Amino acid sequence: MAEAPWQQSARYPDPSIVALDPSFKRYHLALSAVERLWTGSRWGEGPVWFGDGRFLLWSDIPNNRVLKWEEETGAVSIFQKPSNNANGHTRDRQGRLIACEHFGRRVVRFEYDGATTVLADSFKGKRLNSPNDVVVKSDGSIWFTDPPFGIMGFYEGERVVPELPHTNAYRIDGQSGEITLVADDIDHPNGLAFSPDESILYVIESRGEPRNILAYDLAPDGKTLRNRRIFIATQTGETPDGFRVDTDGNLWCGWGMTPAFDGVRVYNSSGAPIGHIHLPERCANLCFGGRQRNRLFMSAAQSLFSLYVNTQGAAGG
Numbered sequence: 001m002a003e004a005p006w007q008q009s010a011r012y013p014d015p016s017i018v019a020l021d022p023s024f025k026r027y028h029l030a031l032s033a034v035e036r037l038w039t040g041s042r043w044g045e046g047p048v049w050f051g052d053g054r055f056l057l058w059s060d061i062p063n064n065r066v067l068k069w070e071e072e073t074g075a076v077s078i079f080q081k082p083s084n085n086a087n088g089h090t091r092d093r094q095g096r097l098i099a100c101e102h103f104g105r106r107v108v109r110f111e112y113d114g115a116t117t118v119l120a121d122s123f124k125g126k127r128l129n130s131p132n133d134v135v136v137k138s139d140g141s142i143w144f145t146d147p148p149f150g151i152m153g154f155y156e157g158e159r160v161v162p163e164l165p166h167t168n169a170y171r172i173d174g175q176s177g178e179i180t181l182v183a184d185d186i187d188h189p190n191g192l193a194f195s196p197d198e199s200i201l202y203v204i205e206s207r208g209e210p211r212n213i214l215a216y217d218l219a220p221d222g223k224t225l226r227n228r229r230i231f232i233a234t235q236t237g238e239t240p241d242g243f244r245v246d247t248d249g250n251l252w253c254g255w256g257m258t259p260a261f262d263g264v265r266v267y268n269s270s271g272a273p274i275g276h277i278h279l280p281e282r283c284a285n286l287c288f289g290g291r292q293r294n295r296l297f298m299s300a301a302q303s304l305f306s307l308y309v310n311t312q313g314a315a316g317g
Contacts, residue, residue: 006280009033016263016278017307024266024275027250032308034277037069038076043156044299045242046133048089048097049289056289058299059086061102061156069304071290076304085150085157088133088191088242088285090316093140100131102150102157107131107142107172119172120144120179126163130156133191133242133285136316137198139222140174143182145189145203169203171223182225186214191242191285195269196249196314201225204241204253210234213243213251213267232271237261242285242299246311250274252296256282264298279305288313 009015014033019025047058054071057079066086068079080086085102092098097110098119105128106121119142121128130150135143148166150157169183169192183189188207194200198218205212215231218224232251234240238261243253249269255276256262262282266275281300289295293312298305 006036008035018276018278019274020266020276021268021272021274023268027246027266027275027310029308029310034279034305034307037074037304037306038067039303040076041067041299041302041304043284043301044304045087045284046089046100047285047287047289047297047299047304048091049287049293049297050091051289051291051293052095056287056297056304057089057097058285058297058304059083059089061085061087061150064103066099067304087131087150087156088144090134090136092136092142093138098134098136098142100134100144102130105130105151105157107134107144119177120170123164123168123170123179123181129162129164129166132189135193137174137194137222138316141223142172142174143169143192143194143201144172145169145186145192147188147190147206149188166207173223180223182223183216183228185228191240191254193243193245193251194314194316195245196247198222198316202231202243202245202251204243206239206241210236211238211240213240213253232267238265239282240265241283244287245314246288247314248311249314250311252286252288254283254285254298262300264296277307 013030041060042062045059065081084104088100107119109117129148190204190206192203213232216225217227239256241254251267255265263279264277
């Protein structure tokens with residue numbers, strides 16, 4: 001039997017937004033519903049908001065392109081093609097776009113004059129695997145994960161033999177550009193984000209059983225990690241992916257991979273699940289945007305969704 005087409009809720013509150021704990025009600029705007037802004041990607045990823053231009057960029061990895069959605073008109077166009085199978089994006093503290101490329105196996109920065117600066121493509125003489133997701137700390141340092149997803153086949157990149165382990169996360173110094181290994185104990189690291197005060201780095205361990213969200217404390221030097229721990233151990237069948245943190249320290253996590261789990265799972269700063277946004281597709285990644293950073297943009301498998309929420313995204317995502 002064919003599945004019925006998804007439709008935006010015509011009723012408020014939207015029944016697809018579910019409180020798993022009473023504390024979530026403060027973040028749920030009763031007069032806001034999940035909106036599907038566009039559909040037509042093969043695997044949507046890496047959304048990033050440009051408030052100065054009032055547009056959103058996100059990746060369509062298998063189609064080797066970055067798409068652009070304009071807030072004023074709702075128009076969607078191709079921003080970049082080919083994109084070197086770009087995945088995760090963010091902006092640095094000067095507003096420049098930073099991208100993780102699967103095919104290029106590198107992290108790059110796009111300068112305002114149109115030039116492309118390669119920030120990282122190797123470590124100790126060995127090629128990176130396929131940088132996945134990236135965040136920027138307030139000191140200008142760039143932190144990224146490097147699983148092999150883009151080199152395991154020809155769908156999201158190009159198949160090659162990895163030269164580095166599939167367990168590493170790295171830091172690029174904002175001043176010197178030096179690349180350092182910050183973690184080598186994450187089974188296929190994926191999404192990552194800092195707590196609002198930057199005292200904790202959260203990282204998705206996407207091949208653990210169960211799949212975990214890890215937490216590390218930042219050492220006083222602000223450059224190294226310590227006290228690795230499992231922050232959230234998911235249930236069987238749950239698949240956390242990209243995520244961002246709001247100003248209250250809640251984690252808004254792309255989730256899947258069954259109809260019961262597809263969407264966004266929200267955890268508080270203690271690691272307790274407090275809410276879920278059900279979507280008709282698995283959500284791969286998300287970001288906060290809009291004028292007040294209170295609009296959640298969710299890049300799902302084939303579509304781009306949004307929802308206004310009663311919180312704001314923390315800086316650096």
